[in-house]
Amino acid sequence: AQKITQTQPGMFVQEKEAVTLDCTYDTSDQSYGLFWYKQPSSGEMIFLIYQGSYDEQNATEGRYSLNFQKARKSANLVISASQLGDSAMYFCAMESKLTFGKGITLSVRP
Amino acid sequence: EAGVTQFPSHSVIEKGQTVTLRCDPISGHDNLYWYRRVMGKEIKFLLHFVKESKQDESGMPNNRFLAERTGGTYSTLKVQPAELEDSGVYFCASTRWTGNTEAFFGQGTRLTVV
Numbered sequence: 001a002q003k004i005t006q007t008q009p010g011m012f013v014q015e016k017e018a019v020t021l022d023c024t025y026d027t028s029d030q031s032y033g034l035f036w037y038k039q040p041s042s043g044e045m046i047f048l049i050y051q052g053s054y055d056e057q058n059a060t061e062g063r064y065s066l067n068f069q070k071a072r073k074s075a076n077l078v079i080s081a082s083q084l085g086d087s088a089m090y091f092c093a094m095e096s097k098l099t100f101g102k103g104i105t106l107s108v109r110p
Numbered sequence: 111e112a113g114v115t116q117f118p119s120h121s122v123i124e125k126g127q128t129v130t131l132r133c134d135p136i137s138g139h140d141n142l143y144w145y146r147r148v149m150g151k152e153i154k155f156l157l158h159f160v161k162e163s164k165q166d167e168s169g170m171p172n173n174r175f176l177a178e179r180t181g182g183t184y185s186t187l188k189v190q191p192a193e194l195e196d197s198g199v200y201f202c203a204s205t206r207w208t209g210n211t212e213a214f215f216g217q218g219t220r221l222t223v224v
Contacts, residue, residue, distance in 0.1 A: 102153075
């Protein structure tokens, strides 16, 4: 069985600063992938970044990077230079049936 | 390329009534997933289709929920009879392959049972 754990309470960050959103996972699969999605107040789910378990480098997509520590089973999302538009819910998810964590609310302060 | 579309976007029904939600995945995407998010809680997996076959329906809460994907194209999720606890946002997502691929989500259907 797969499990995603996101335990941080609501997170706050000052505009232009970096923030790390935590995600730990559990799986018995040898090969797997991890996603991060953003859900703004409008409700849509926006894909941010993907990390494969055999990828040698941490994934990066613009201001988003993933701090993947396989031995610790963690896949933390790092958002650099936060913007007001980054305020949203953030979900960590694992393939193959896209098991989701409960999400983290991020609020960016001006 | 059209994205994943869901309709209706909102539905308000009375307890005991029937509602059918529809999801049109991206053309050519074999995998289709249904999820539900109850207000303030986590996103729960409901089921996964590969083409027209149910690959995994372990998340379906009870037999009041019926999902179909005739011909491996669009999918419907019927709730009959609806109960108050069925209220939430129902998301559909599709992927071309299973694994190592981005999932594209629809906008969701907000279901309110009163």
